[in-house]
Amino acid sequence: MAAKLSERIQDLIGFDYASNSINTENEALEVACAEVIDTLPEELLLKYAVAPTDLISGAPTMDIRGKRILRVSRIEGSNDDAIFIHRPCEKLTIDEYLYNTQDANSIYLPTSHSPVYTEDPESAVATLKVFPAITGSSADTVNTAKVWYITYPYGDFDGNIALDGLPNEVEHAVALKTASYILDTMMSDKIQDDEDEEMLRMLQAQKQNLDATYQIEMGRLSGEKGEQ
């Protein structure tokens, strides 16, 4: 049976998640996950991505807070002839999007053949929008879109044995990076509170070792041979 993340971290540095001995152990895990997710190639994340969200006329946009967007495709073709061509959407910044999609005479006007999407923060909720407009009323039909994404894990999830959208092989890298962050906190304690130089040196050496292992692990996952 696979180990929990907290157990992996405990094995690496002896830190007990149940002890609540530091304030930011959950944040350390969140940041480590975010860093690993941001570093991994999209192709690898796509392979393990959760089911995509369908954008339809009833719900043409998507709340993308806390998510990394991997791919967006818009469907053109013919419902009657059952031709559904997924055209990849190009990502535009919000200013490009607002300019390009509003001027029908522009040479940059996106079409069904070359659709675009943007991340719009206008209403304080980061929202994904696609152009040309989504008019299909049911998923997997013409003029609808699909969004592949991964959600950055958030909150208290040290008891998980797997993370949605991530392959098992990546969990070791997450544990290494989390352990490294926790060691930072423990080293700070040794400096600020205990003034224990001997322990500090030992923690520093262990952190160096963990960081090096993490780099090797990420190199393996991100490199040519990284696709599991």
Next chain:
Amino acid sequence: MNRVEIIELVQQHHPHMGEVEILKLINRALDDFTMETGILREYVDIQNTVAGQRYYTVDKCISIINVWIDDVLIPRMASINAAMFIDDDEHVNADNTLATPSKTSNERYWYPIQDDGEIKIGLIERSTESVKRDDKVSNYQSISETGLQIRVYMMRRAVHLATGSGSGTTFTPEINSVFHQALVSKAIGEGYKDPRNQKFDAVQFFVGEYEDYIKQAKKVAKRNAITTGVVVPHTF
């Protein structure tokens, strides 16, 4: 080659370009190619005559080769000045139009005018009763009969490709498919002038390729679908 193939071929060189930008380049190339070569020719019934109406617009026309009225080939009026000596001003500002002729003549002529960015043909008849105005007399009147079919044989521009089209002339360029690659070469060459993907040696190559197609197409257009014989030298 159709719209999708053309777009994909251009995107192999310029992946940053979208459909609209590529089609604008292709349509410009299409205009230029048909204008330069005169390869796109067509017999088209433009409309029926209207008694007293002299001018008829010929859409997408580059130049007119022949005109038929009621399936009868009519000659071109050699002197436009003679034809327009007393003009029917309906094509500019119809405030002083000539009256509809009361008598008919089958001695008909046509002449072209370029007006307001389009080509129109003027249809006239030799007048059996002179047309007079300001002490001047013209021997030509506007066409006098209604409902005669006007057919034109002309060199013309092609219909532009349109975004999202799936069939017809907005999907597949109207010129002979042998020359579709010319449009792609021209668009790729123009794309390499763009600062986003500027390569002047590539411009030279692709525009040169396009010009080779132009030469070839001009030969085809001049040949006019006729194979000529060969003079074989003999020793007597």
